[in-house]
Each structure stands twice: as C-alpha cells, then as structure tokens.
Amino acid sequence: MAKHGSNAQAAYELIKKRILEDELPPGAKLREGELVDVLGISRTPIREALRRLHVEGFVSFSPNVGTEVARYSDDDVDEIFALRVDLDGKVARLAALRASEPQREQLNAALDAMVRIPFVPENRERLTALNLEFHLLVGELSGSPRLARMRAGLIELPFVRQTVRTYTDPAWERSLQHHAELVDAVCQHDGDWAQAIATSHVLSVHAWLRRSRAGQVPDTDHRP
Amino acid sequence: MAKHGSNAQAAYELIKKRILEDELPPGAKLREGELVDVLGISRTPIREALRRLHVEGFVSFSPNVGTEVARYSDDDVDEIFALRVDLDGKVARLAALRASEPQREQLNAALDAMVRIPFVPENRERLTALNLEFHLLVGELSGSPRLARMRAGLIELPFVRQTVRTYTDPAWERSLQHHAELVDAVCQHDGDWAQAIATSHVLSVHAWLRRSRAGQVPDTDHRP
DNA sequence: AAAAACAACTTAGTACACAATCTGACCCAG
DNA sequence: CTGGGTCAGATTGTGTACTAAGTTGTTTTT
Secondary structure (H helix, E strand, O other): OOOOOOHHHHHHHHHHHHHHOOOOOOOOEEOHHHHHHHHOOOHHHHHHHHHHHHHOOOEEEEOOOEEEEOOOOHHHHHHHHHHHHHHHHHHHHHHHHHOOHHHHHHHHHHHHHHHHOOOOHHHHHHHHHHHHHHHHHHHHHOOOHHHHHHHHHHHOOHHHHHHHHHOOHHHHHHHHHHHHHHHHHHHOOOHHHHHHHHHHHHHHHHHHHHHHHOOOOOOOOOOO | OOOOOOHHHHHHHHHHHHHHOOOOOOOOEEOHHHHHHHHOOOHHHHHHHHHHHHHOOOEEEEOOOEEEEOOOOHHHHHHHHHHHHHHHHHHHHHHHHHOOHHHHHHHHHHHHHHHHOOOOHHHHHHHHHHHHHHHHHHHHHOOOHHHHHHHHHHHOOHHHHHHHHHOOHHHHHHHHHHHHHHHHHHHOOOHHHHHHHHHHHHHHHHHHHHHHHOOOOOOOOOOO
16 A cells, blocks of 8 residues: 555545546446455545535545536536636746746746657657656746646546657647647747647647547557 | 535535635634534535635645635635636626526526615625626526636635625725626626626726725624 | 753544445336 | 335445554653
8 A cells, every 4th residue: 555645645645646647437436335345445535525526526425325527518528618618728828927937947947858759659758748748847847726627627638648649750740749849939038829729739639639639630549 | 414415515615605704714723523423424525625625726725634614815815816807707798698598587687686686785795796697697607617616616716705885885885786787788688798797797896805905995784 | 041852731643433324226117 | 007105125324342543641751
C-alpha cells in the first residue's frame, strides 16, 4: 500500500488515475465492496474518495444505488470546449501578463521536454502526461488559483487525455507549434497574442476530437 | 431531524446555510465531535458533509488538524470578481440567446418577487435570498450546467450574500435597475446587451463591496 | 532563563458491524 | 402472454469503537 498521505488520498489518486487512463471506462460501476478487495483498505476512505470524485465530476452517483464513471455525450464535449475557449484564453492572457522570469523558464522547460521526445507510439503515454503538465503549468502561471482549478476540471478528462493518442504526425506537429507559440507569447508578455493562440489551440483540438469521435480518424494505438 | 434525503445531505445543507448566513463566521472551527452533538447524527455523514464543503471551497481543511470556515482575503475577493466579470457576462449572454418563452416568464416572475417587496430592514434576509435565486436562475437559463455550476461557486459566498445587507436605498435601487435591464435584454434575445449589463452589475457590486470592506459604508444591520 | 524533550490531551483517520434501501427476478393472477 | 406484486440478494447509509497523528503545556536539562 502506497504511503502517499492518507489512505483516502491514495484511493482518490489511484481511482482518478485509472479513470483518466481509461482503464475504468465511462459507465464502469465502482462498487465500494469491490474496491475494498482491490485496494486493501476499508470502505470509509474509499467512500471519501468516491464522493470527492463525484463533486469534481469524474463519476456520477445515485443515492442508495452507486457510483459509476461519468459518461460524456457529444453535447457535453461541445459545452466543455466552449468553456475552454474562454477559460484557456483567459488563463493564457493572465499567464503572459503575470508570469515571472523563473516561471517563464519553467514553461520553456516543460515545452522542451515535449519537443525532445519523438512522437512514436511507445512515447505517447509519456507525451500525453507531459502535455497535461504543460497545460496545468500555464494555469498556475495565471496567478488565479480559482481560475486554474476550474479549467483543470475541464482538462483532466479521459477523452481529452486520449486525444493525443489519436493524433497523426502532422496533428501532433501542429499542437507542438501552438505550444511553442504560446511560450513565445508569454515570454513577450503579450496577453492578446497568448489568448489568441490558446483559443486557437482549443478550437483546433475540439475540431480534431469531433472528427475522431465521428470515426473519421483511425485510432492508431490500441492497448492489448 | 429533517428528512431531506440522507443525513449526510442534511448536514451538508445545514452547515452550508449557516456559513452563508454568517452564523458560522470565517475562521470558525468545525469540530466533528461538536457537530455530532449539535446535529444529533454520527461522525460518518458529518465527515462526508465537511469533505464536500472542502472540495467546494466553503471550508479549509488540514489533515489531522481540522476544518474551519474559509477566510477570504481582499485578493481573494478581487480574484472572484474578476472571474465573475467574465462568467456572469457569458452566462447572461447565453441566457439571452437560449432562454425559452416559459423560462423568460420565470425570470420575470423572479424579478417581480424582488420588486414587490419594500427594501426595509426586516425584509433584507428575504431579499437576499431572492437575489441569489434570481442569479442562479439566470445560470440555469444559460443552458450550460457546467458554466452555471462554476459561477454558482463564485456567487454562493458569505460576503457576497452579505452585500445586500449593507446596501443603502439608492444602492439597492441601482441593483434592481440592473436586474430589470437584464430581464429586458434577455427578453429581447440581445446577447450583447445582456452581457454588458451583467458585467456592469458585477463591477458595480465589486466596487460597493470594496468600499464596504474598507469601512466606508456603515453596516446598517447588526444582529444581536 | 531558554531551549529541548516529553507526556497528556485533543482531534482526525480507519475499520467494521449493522440498518436502510434499492434492484431484479420470480411467481401468480388476469 | 402480460402486468403487477413480493421476496431475496446485493449495495449503499450510518453508528461506533479503536488507532494514529498532532498540539500544547510542563518539566527537565543545559
């Protein structure tokens, strides 16, 4: 058993991780009793983790019935991206206006980490994680913790994370360009530019995801 | 004991209500043991309520130490209103563009309820509640549940709720005018107008609250 | 007298047992 | 065959005892 703080915290992190990585697909039932066996801790901390995941939107929950991994309709996806257009734009603007020199270096480093790793199948999991980290870092740099937290709830989603898996080489290349341009804008303290490129990035990802969901893009990476 | 669903839900609603109405002021300790005595239910559902309030930001929490009602610094207030400028604007715009006829009537009714009640001290509690309801209704009309929920977390705050208590007659009159104009804009399907007046309203409230916090406005209503 | 160590107390963290509730299957009547 | 009612099983909801962690006040040592 991991000792990362309390058992409840560990359970929370583990379940969340499994959801994000699609090991627990949308609709999967999360029975408290089963989780007791799997995680080796009692129901109390497990319940706590599940309730937290519920408030944060990762799972849906019906009283006296149970918990299951949240499902996302096409309308949900559209709503989420419509919000991200605004929130990512605002976050990027604030980051450009407020980021300190060491923070800008940090952002550069996060970008570098992604650029250095070739886009081949065996790296996708790692690149997906780095991509998420990059976006969360921009959120931090905005200096608005509430804004960053709200946006995080729209980014840490299974289907967003999975998007990278479906990217073709040129799609990944475009995404990297967006990131690089955002870093550039932030380093220039140019809020308008940062907002514009962030907005473009979101719209571009949305368009890709739409096509991907419609089955127009072959899923290139299937786990065994 | 209230039968509003589960004990955990009842505890959540009661504690939240007390926080919003400032019976539990910022910094107040929420000991699980005490709440057991006060609410007459066991620690398990109380813990669940406290953890939920923590995730939603109403209380702060330190592992192995305890829970207390969240405190808000001036910077927090500024951040919250900066976000509301955007979110309330967007909510109002969407409500204007998407609200159906029955929904517009509902909004009108909510406005009417406020207009009909004279702004005298003994009505302030009621008017405060109606004011909150009105704003939450606009959120619903936006047709974007996630957006509405995010914004709700920035509106259901003790100091926001208390603002109405500090209003002078002309300040309340101005607030009512804003509300009426918003209803008008929504009924005209004018997104730009709705957004503009909603933004104005938020900025106006922020300015008032700033003065109020600085002690430039006498608090006209002190409970015993 | 100041600082460090310790011990007693307070509070949260966890486990587990039992109660309340829901689901779905089965049976019976129409 | 169909509809509804009932019962068994499973699953969540709650209460409570015990454990572990942290805080504070006191004592001891330098």
